[in-house]
Amino acid sequence: MPNASARPKHGRRTRRRRREDPARNELVSSSLESAQQCLFNQDYGTAFVHYLLVLNLAPMFKDFARESFRFTLFKWTEELDSVGRIQELFDCYEQALELFPADEVILNSMGEHLFRMGFRDEAAGHFHKALKLRPDYPEARENFYRVANWLVERWHFLMLNDHGRNRKYQQAIQKAVQSGCNTVLDIGTGTGILGMCAKKAGAAEVYACELSKTMYELACEVLTANKMDDSIKIVHMKSLEMEVPKDIPQKVSLVVTETVDAGLFGEGIIESLIHAWHHLLLPPQRGENEFQDQSATGRVIPAGATVFGMALESLEIRRHHRLCVSEVGSLSISAAGELRSPPGARRVHGAVHHRETQQTAGGYKALTEPFTALNIDFNNVQVQRIRLPVTQGGELDALAVWFQLHLDEDSSLSTGPEEDTCWEQAIYPVHSTKGFVLKPQDELVVEVSCRDAFLRLCSIAVLRDGHEICLDTLQDPQNTGDPVSNQTPEAELCSALACLQTDQNQTKDFCMLECSEMALLNNQEYHQSFSSALSKLISQMKVKCQNKEPGSGVQSDSADLLFVLDVSEGFSLLSLIAASHGHVKAFSSVEKVKQQEVLKRLAQSNNVPEQHLEFWLNNMEDEQGMLKRPSREKLWSAIMLDCVETCGLIRQKLMEKASLARCLLEDGGSIFPAKIVVQGILVESDTLLLESAVQGQEPTLGFNIAPFINQFTVPVHVFLDFSTLECRHLSEFVELFVLDLMESTANYTNREVKVQATSAGRVTAIPFWYQIHLDQEISVSTLSQNSHWKQAAVVLQQPLRVQAGDWVRLAVKLQKSAISISAHIENPPGPMEQ
Structure with a gap:
């Protein structure tokens, strides 16, 4: 249409009396x-x-x-x-x-x-x-x-609620600016608080960078609300990519940052500062000339740190990082080879607080006194060997690490276990298959380095009776001659993942599992419960098969096999446990090649025929539906659903998957689990409040931050360890909700529960967990001491003050897979009203 773009005369009338286009209408129709x-x-x-x-x-x-x-x-x-x-x-x-x-x-x-x-x-x-x-x-x-x-990880709220930490940073920044550091760069600005401190202290120019898009946009909102959006330039990029004058017009005289994790170096603070000294910072002050112009030299807050450590024995750490059992659900796992969790540090809050209670969940026992591992000024790379007298005998499971952050020569912050701090401690697990028991006369030798800008604890050895015993527990699994310290954490992870796909002859005895998967393998109660429930079902189904009328179907061994499907996420032995009962063909959800090889070796060593174990995700391109079995003759005898995430939440779309699974079961078949009971308790916990939102009405250091960061407040706190949570119990355990996966008509979406307070206090949260019923008689709890699951908690927006004897009415709702709970005090009977 050559004149389609021409403007017609009398445009309004033309639009009202638009002519129909028969060809267009025909095409549309x-x-x-x-x-x-x-x-x-x-x-x-x-x-x-x-x-x-x-x-x-x-x-x-x-x-x-x-x-x-x-x-x-x-x-x-x-x-x-x-x-x-x-x-x-x-x-x-x-x-x-x-x-x-x-x-x-x-x-x-x-x-x-x-x-x-x-x-x-x-x-x-x-x-x-x-x-x-x-x-x-x-x-x-x-x-x-x-x-x-x-x-927006929960530590953002903890840090903003940590008034002591905030004041110390503000004072150190104010002191530096007043001494002449009038151009400032805030690396990893987060909410923008440190950059705003610098501007409030009188800095002439303040710049900031933030890699996270969400935090960058939040920081922009905060700066606008505090009328600093025109005086602080913030860029959405990594500091390592910043250049002068492309991203900031000049080199600055002060860098402020808090890009530190529990192990100090995990967020790459050294790499960032090395780049900053070369590209973004003015040269450092030379000599001790106190009259030197500070605006012409560069400095960093924090100025340095001291790293401390301690050797620990901890069953809790051990079961997340080493295989501690020889049998899983009646399967011998000696043929599994070496199974490990990924290398690197783990965060553990208050690790050493519990060293006296090593017999309880989360307990730790110190095997050495705390030692100074490293002093660093964020420029000087050091390596040193430390000899530590063993003060108490025990199995070496990990090295705990914390640090003291020196903001300047006068002020510091400690992340130690005895401090009331928003930081956690870091744990460097020992990955040996068999633990090494230390004796009080031993000396533990640890090489500590800050190579490649990350803290390394490696080359662990023990001096015993004048002889050095090399434990070789923290070495690179690909090359036992080179310590892990030669690689960055990214390279460590890549090496670990590469192990899953490399030639079997090189890595036949090594397999990498997530920490939660390792804890799952060590959960004997879980696997034994599944084995018992499967055994009962299989026996019932075998009897049913034997009682079939002659001529009712093909009677070959292949046709009479029972079919079991496992849809667990990650590494799982449930399919192999099912196949080990005989008369069963099991389909496994294990996806990684190396992990499949482990299952195949276990099947062979436990006399499970190779054809009785199949990895159904390998054939997904041939299937139309996730839960459909590649067989037209028979339905599933059992389908094992992965119902609870490790973090403590019910898996998304669980009920929809259960509905589909019920349609695929043969007569008499079962879903595992058959039912889930949600249990909970009323507690008072300031910790959960501090981790959930910025508390109080007062601005943070005078800045309006809370309304913006609190947009990311979530009502359910996840990855909760109820055994170590600082809280007061205000009620007994109570049943909150029931999910019946076998009987859809028994389910509901809303329930009201009355709970009686056993103590006076403020109800701030309702932690919850699950009793997972495999059948009417067998169940496992996600709260058990050996559980591989964590718990979750609903945190109330407004704490509820109760007296002992008060009844609290809980309105519990399940929408899709999300649990929500509201609470109010039940009105007492008339005569008791006041």
């Missing part, structure tokens, strides 16, 4: 009919293309076709996801959002895909938009809460 036919034929890709054409040519059909378009989009993107066509998947969502930019369901669904792919910042943005469009949209709210736990 035929495409709409084709879309519906393709949808009926389950040809979702072609149907999606037809719908795009119709809705672009005829927007008036949007309301009519919205539901069908959504359904087509979701089905087509599921297919694209299953075959790894990720770019096409996101292209489809982009095209859908061009048509329906305010569709909260499409926004939420795209956010779910982004989150699964690891794009957490982008996912949070989509969930947030969906909630703005529809604040009562439960799926988007649940997703936003889950992603918020990743994006």
Whole structure:
């Protein structure tokens, strides 16, 4: 149409009396009919293309076709996801959002895909938009809460609530600025608080950088609210990528940062500062000339640190990092080879607080006195060997590490276990398969280094009776001649992951498991319970098979096999435990090649026929549905669902998966678990309050920060260790909710529970966990001492003050997979009213 872009005369009348285009109408009509036919034929890709054409040519059909378009989009993107066509998947969502930019369901669904792919910042943005469009949209709210736990980690709230830490940083910055450091760069600004301290202290120019998109946008909001958005320039990038004058116009005289983790170096503070000294900072002060112009020299806050350590015995650490059992669910696992957790430090809050209670969960016993491991000024790389007298006998499980952060020559912060601090301690686990027992006359030799900008604890040896015994526990599994200290944590992880795919002859006895997976293997009660429940079911199903009428079907051994499906995430032995009972073909969800090899070796050593164990995810491209078995003759005898995440939450879409699983069971078959009972307790815990939101009405150091960071407050606290949580119990344990996976008619979405307070106090949270019933008689608890699961807790927005004897009414709701709880005091009977 050559004149299509020309402006017609009498434009308004033309728009009101727009002429029909018969050819266009015919195309729209035929495409709409084709879309519906393709949808009926389950040809979702072609149907999606037809719908795009119709809705672009005829927007008036949007309301009519919205539901069908959504359904087509979701089905087509599921297919694209299953075959790894990720770019096409996101292209489809982009095209859908061009048509329906305010569709909260499409926004939420795209956010779910982004989150699964690891794009957490982008996912949070989509969930947030969906909630703005529809604040009562439960799926988007649940997703936003889950992603918020990743994006704004709970330590942000702890740090802002740590008034002593905040004041010390403010005083050190004020002192440096007043001494002449008038140009400042805040590396990893977070909420922007340190940069604002510098500006408030009188710095002429303040710059800041932040890598996280979510935290960058939050910091921008905070600066605007505090009227500093024009005086502090913040850039969304990593400091290692910053250049002068491209990103900041000049080198600065002061860098402030708090990019430290529990082990001090894990967030790359040394690498950042080395780059800053070379590219972003003025040269350091030379000599002791106190009259030297400070504005012409560079300095850093913090100026340095002292690292401390201690050798520990801890069953809790051991079971997360070493295999402690020889039998799992009646399976001998001697053929499994060496199983390890990933190398590197782990955070453990108050690790040494519990050293006197080593017999309880979370208990630790000190094997040496605390020692000074390293003094560092963030410029000087050091390596030293330390000899530590062993003060108490015990099995060496880990080295605990904490530090004292020197802000300047007068002020410091300690992360020690005896301090009331927002920081945790770091644990360097010992990965030996068999623990080494230290004796009080021994000396422990540890090489401590700060090589490659990260703290290394390696080359552990023991001096005993004049002889040095090399433990070799922290060496690189790929090259036992070179210590792990030669690699960065990223390189360590890559090496570990490479072990899963390399030649079997090189790494046949080594396999990397997550800490939670290692703890799972060590959970004997869990595996024995599953073994017993499976044994009962298999016996019942065998009897049923034997009682079949002659001629009712093929009687070959192959046809009479029972089929069991395990859909656990990560490493799982449940399928092999099922296959070991005989007369069973089990399908495993284990995906990694190296881990599959471990299962195959275990199957062979436990006399499980090779053909009785299959890895069903290897054949996903041939399957139409996740829970469908590649056999047309028989249904599943048992389906094992992975119901609870390690963090303490019910897995998303659990009830939908259970509904599908019930349809795939043969008569008499069972889902494991059959039922989940949610249990909880009323507690008073200031710790949970401090980890959940910035507390109090007072501005933080005079800055308005709380309303912005508190947008990321989530009602459910995850990865909670109830055995070590600082809290007061205000009630007995109570049943909160029941999820019946076998009987859909028994389920509900709302329940009211009355709980009587046993002590006076403030109800600040309701921790909860699960009693997982495999059948009517056998169950396991996620609260048990050897559980590989953590717990979770609903934190109340407003604490509820109770007296002993008060009744508290809890309104418990389960929306999809998210549990929410509200609480209020039950009105007492009339005569007791005051």
